[in-house]
Amino acid sequence: MADAVLFEFLHTEMVAELWAPDPDPGSGGKRRSLSVLEGLGFRVGQALGERLPLETPAFREELDALKFLCRDLWAAMFQKHMDGLRTNHQGTYVLQDNSFPLLVTMGSGPQYLEEAPKFLAFTCGLLCGALHTLGFQSLVTASVASLPACKFQVVIQKS
Amino acid sequence: MADAVLFEFLHTEMVAELWAPDPDPGSGGKRRSLSVLEGLGFRVGQALGERLPLETPAFREELDALKFLCRDLWAAMFQKHMDGLRTNHQGTYVLQDNSFPLLVTMGSGPQYLEEAPKFLAFTCGLLCGALHTLGFQSLVTASVASLPACKFQVVIQKS
Numbered sequence: 337m338a339d340a341v342l343f344e345f346l347h348t349e350m351v352a353e354l355w356a357p358d359p360d361p362g363s364g365g366k367r368r369s370l371s372v373l374e375g376l377g378f379r380v381g382q383a384l385g386e387r388l389p390l391e392t393p394a395f396r397e398e399l400d401a402l403k404f405l406c407r408d409l410w411a412a413m414f415q416k417h418m419d420g421l422r423t424n425h426q427g428t429y430v431l432q433d434n435s436f437p438l439l440v441t442m443g444s445g446p447q448y449l450e451e452a453p454k455f456l457a458f459t460c461g462l463l464c465g466a467l468h469t470l471g472f473q474s475l476v477t478a479s480v481a482s483l484p485a486c487k488f489q490v491v492i493q494k495s
Numbered sequence: 496m497a498d499a500v501l502f503e504f505l506h507t508e509m510v511a512e513l514w515a516p517d518p519d520p521g522s523g524g525k526r527r528s529l530s531v532l533e534g535l536g537f538r539v540g541q542a543l544g545e546r547l548p549l550e551t552p553a554f555r556e557e558l559d560a561l562k563f564l565c566r567d568l569w570a571a572m573f574q575k576h577m578d579g580l581r582t583n584h585q586g587t588y589v590l591q592d593n594s595f596p597l598l599v600t601m602g603s604g605p606q607y608l609e610e611a612p613k614f615l616a617f618t619c620g621l622l623c624g625a626l627h628t629l630g631f632q633s634l635v636t637a638s639v640a641s642l643p644a645c646k647f648q649v650v651i652q653k654s
Contacts, residue, residue, distance in 0.1 A: 341542075341543065341546055342502050342539070342543065342571060342572060343501050343502050343505065345538075345539045345542045345543060346502065346505055346506070346509070346535075346539055347505070349535045349538050349539055350505070350509055350535070353513065353531065353535055354512065372512065376505075376508045376509070376512055379504075379508050380501070380504045380505055380508055383500075383504045384500065384501065384504060387500055412501060413501060
């Protein structure tokens with residue numbers, strides 16, 4: 337299906353365009369690039385969050401919102417579900433994707449690990465933006481131990 | 496279907512991020528932004544062109560390639576076909592979309608016309624990139640007389 341590859345190609349080129357690796361580690365170019373990608377993802381996630389749950393009842397419980405991300409949002413983006421969802425029942429959730437599509441096109445050797453963050457920033461922002469629309473403030477980070485698997489950690493911010 | 500809106504939302508945010516309107520008309524900021532968007536579209540179009548026609552026979556004739564853009568590529572991107580295709584049979588083609596999805600979210604009054612080019616540059620590049628993969632060098636420009644309709648003019652460059 338071409339829609340899916342269209343999004344993936346566009347994501348790849350957008351990362352290439354917005355990524356400004358910094359020769360001077362002091363001036364924060366990488367961090368700025370990551371936050372631009374995260375911000376972009378946040379706004380797309382907000383918009384998707386407004387669009388997707390039209391047929392879904394309101395999410396009163398955090399866990400319902402997280403399940404929505406793992407099933408409906410992931411299906412809309414990647415035509416599959418998240419592989420795992422764990423929680424400590426205190427507002428921290430770990431979402432596991434064993435083969436994250438935006439990392440699949442990279443090489444999978446350990447030498448590529450340091451390249452991974454730029455392919456995760458947009459999606460971290462997107463998860464955070466979708467949760468924001470659903471009424472939850474969160475911090476979302478991603479980690480990769482072995483490509484192309486990755487984990488997104490979501491910490492819900494209590495108000 | 497969420498895929499389609501995902502592409503459209505991402506395109507909108509990418510334009511917002513990459514668009515640098517220039518307070519000084521002499522320094523070409525707008526033109527640079529347009530060419531960045533076009534270049535991004537070109538690379539996505541190249542990649543899509545490689546992916547899509549797998550089941551399609553080789554395109555020996557220009558007109559076949561143009562019909563492919565109007566039907567298959569447009570369906571993959573926008574879940575519909577182009578509304579019209581005209582040619583002077585001398586390498587110039589006009590592709591008409593009566594309701595171009597990337598313009599639909601804009602207001603439709605004439606006061607928005609000058610905003611239109613930034614929402615067309617990516618797709619001009621994409622058409623050009625897809626044609627490049629199919630073996631045709633081209634110049635692609637877009638024009639809007641009445642939002643959200645637009646025309647893409649494709650001029651095939653003879654080698």
